[in-house]
Amino acid sequence: MPLARSLSMTSLNGLPQWEDEDLPVEDLLLFEVSWEVTNKVGGIYTVIQTKAKTTADEWGENYFLVGPYFEQNVKTQVEACEPPNPAVKKAMDTMKSQGCQVFFGRWLIEGSPYVLLFDIGSAAWNLDRWKGEFWDVSNIGIPFHDREANDAVIFGSLTAWFLKELSCQFDDKPNIIAHFHEWQAGVGLILSRSWKLRVATIFTTHATLLGRYLCAASIDFYNNLDQFDIDKEAGERQIYHRYCMERASVHCAHVFTTVSQITAVEAEHMLKRNPDVVTPNGLNIKKFSAMHEFQNLHSMYKARIQEFIRGHFYGHLDFSLEKTLFFFIAGRYEFSNKGADMFLEALSRLNFLLRVHKTDVTVVVFFIMPAKTNNFNVETLKGQAVRKQLWDTAQSVKEKFGKKLYNALLKGEIPDLNKILDRDDITIMKRAIFSTQRHCLPPVTTHNMIDDGNDPILNTIRRIGLFNNRSDRVKVIVHPEFLSSTSPLLPLDYEEFVRGCHLGVFPSYYEPWGYTPAECTVMGIPSVTTNLSGFGCFMQEHVADPAAYGIYIVDRRFRSPDESCNQLTQFLYGFCQQSRRQRIIQRNRTERLSDLLDWRYLGRYYMHARHLALSRTFPDKFEMEPCAPPKTEGFRYPRPSSVPPSPSASQHSSPHHSEGEDEDEDERYDEDEEAERDRQNIKSPFTLGALPQGKKKQHGQYRN
């Protein structure tokens, strides 16, 4: 079949074709509708923006993103142009002639996709009429006070109107697919269906409205999923209209998708429909040309973090930085949803374990969660100043020492080591050491918190007593602000910081997808996640032994909080017991998983959803195997045959295992061989596509 499959897809090494997803894209138009197209509000922006390149590569001129027009966004992100497609232009002109502003251009991101933007303000005079129309087709009314919901009606009405003007121009082809993200875009879908437009519709939720609200209210969500009276819950939380818009969109869509297995479970109960396809979120992955460049970056940025630690812990540096591990948690400040509560509890237990086993490993834990602050605190800044002063003192003494040594050598003498430092030098050094005397403990937080007394993280730290005492093997640093490369404390941006750390810890309770651990993975940094996060579910499904690949998945779904916390502690303790060599091998494996998270691979789930929508809308033209592959089980990374295995299994009977043991293990590890096998594993399901009979394959068959 002749296919407009772009070069960048076929030229990928190790990334397979999806044999049964061939769509005649030249005879199709794809519209992807979201409130966050060119408009960053939350996480959907990242999803759409990173995915754009892959989709644009596949669909070329026939791919359009639809979003709201905001002057500021358009100025900085969009380049205006004429629509290349005459039908699109005609539909736009009709709308313009009736007083609505429609904007067309290229979005200046990778892939430069076309965008079609509707000016909500200029169409707002239609609001009452459109709310009436929406009421008539759905019996859902919109409260006056909810601006966002009213905007959603305007946006949805404009979208549906455009689709109507467009589709009425076509007879047989091209066929139109409209893909709507989140409830804000849903009105367009509901109207399109009620007007019976010839459009295949897809609706994707990234998290359910109600789930988010219920989890934010600290309700035992997953154990009561089937118990909620959802109409009542939504009504009591005054989001009933939004919930109805979301659920009606889900109900009307030809194909409904969510971003993860866990959100699929949530949707089943909160939206009463099982998703047809799970469409996981990916990243735009840039490969380094050098094989292990990410390892070099790790040591480079680790050195920068170590510098910070030297300053922060001045006067208390009785631990070896070489044997210090950096853990971190990052994200929105949602104490229990992000699992900061469980993490702190596990740290307290880890501290105990490390102390009773008299380990020489020290763990420094960073909390990067923005809260309200009055800037840096004095003690923290002083730490960095002290470090700088010691450095300067050392430099000047070194300079003098160097000169004397040079002169002595010129004279052909070995200098008298007792005289080479004079009294002045000794005094300077003594003074410098004196200034590093410290009468308080190294601070737990780097900033003056505005609501210090009620901060849940700080209060928990007070309760469990992790105050950075000398005897503590776990040290805590709360950095309640986003990282910045211009910070006087820790001059690193987020990516650099992650690269410098050893382990990201994200024991979330509510995490529909979870970009933070995914970002760690593509940078080759191991991370802890949970089976309540979309990312964790995805990895569990694709990797036989995730821990060996640096993905530790805490079971928070089927275990009690205490058991989960113990499991997390075991993961952390096991990680601390790994040798440096083991960690390097683990990072190599982690980094290899990044192929899995690449949109070039994950984009196919979207392709599959589109195909399914077409086959449901135009059954005569687009056939599909009745039980075609809706599973996210393209392949599985096998358990690595060589050691080191997962740390939980690698616990040595003695905590002081010698380096010699590691040497033995190393001989059984062959990086190249293993990497090649992983590549084969990615490929295998799809190379099988050339098997006899030409029968289309179900992906489920290829499970290893």
Next chain:
Amino acid sequence: LPDQSFVTLATNDSYVKGALVLGSSLQQYRTTRKLTALITPQVSDLMRKVLEKVFDEVILVNVLDSGDSAHLALMKRPELGVTLTKLHCWALTQFSKCVFMDADTMVLSNIDELFEREELSAAPDPGWPDCFNSGVFVYRPSIETYNQLLQFATEKGSFDGADQGLLNTFFSSWATTDMSKHLPFIYNLSSTSVYSYLPAFKAFGANTKVVHFLGSTKPWNYTYDSRTKSIKGNMDDPKIVHPEFLNMWWNTYTADVLPLLEQHGIVEEVTTGVNMAEVTEAVSHISISAPSPVLPTISSEERKERWEQGQADYMGVDSFDNIKKKLDTYLQ
């Protein structure tokens, strides 16, 4: 007089607020009778303690636990749950005579003279004046009457599904026999009649002795501004044509009830908006006082307006199941 009492009923914490205002208003006008509150298990312990500060007796009525004929009646006619609780007031035989008042009423003067009336004295219902409104009535506690009522309820049910229908059928001679059992309307002035017959209200409203806040939005659902001492919000709402009564309710609430709630650590923010949870509670319990005039025949336009005021009837006509049926009309 120790053997006569005013009796009210609170079925949840929202209605407790109403009962507290009623009790405080009775005290304010120096009633010489006892105050009794019947409560259901849905009322929280804290609120019960507050009730005990205002009422002489607070009695928990749990029909499900009663183990008597009331329980049997409930099993046969589960739809009469709250009604059966209300009938329990006939079992208060420690009193010789009582005046029952709904928790959404409030007195504006001393009404002890009601105890001179006989069973069953009540004021006409504004919606159907041949029926009495069961929001205020004089009665004599008696186990015999109580059992008769229960038996009657089990056999005949209630034509409006609530106590008012039941009592009107049971005391069916009220409309035609003894005029002394017809209480003047000022003893149970329903707030809805203010706008349904405004001239009459202007002529006689000043004599009002008892206000009855009929309708789905109860006084405690409104937002009150304690600085201006007035109800905030949409004054176009016909129910607030004469906001004086609502303001009076809130004055009593802020002056007498709020301090009690604060003492008991029940956090109360005076300026909270209309709480959806409470509105629904109010709607779902509306049958206590009267057959609702709005619910069954509401027009599409009215429903849309309610949505737009953030008051969708999500447990009733606007439930998602109904929305789904609507959507399914055009989905294949």
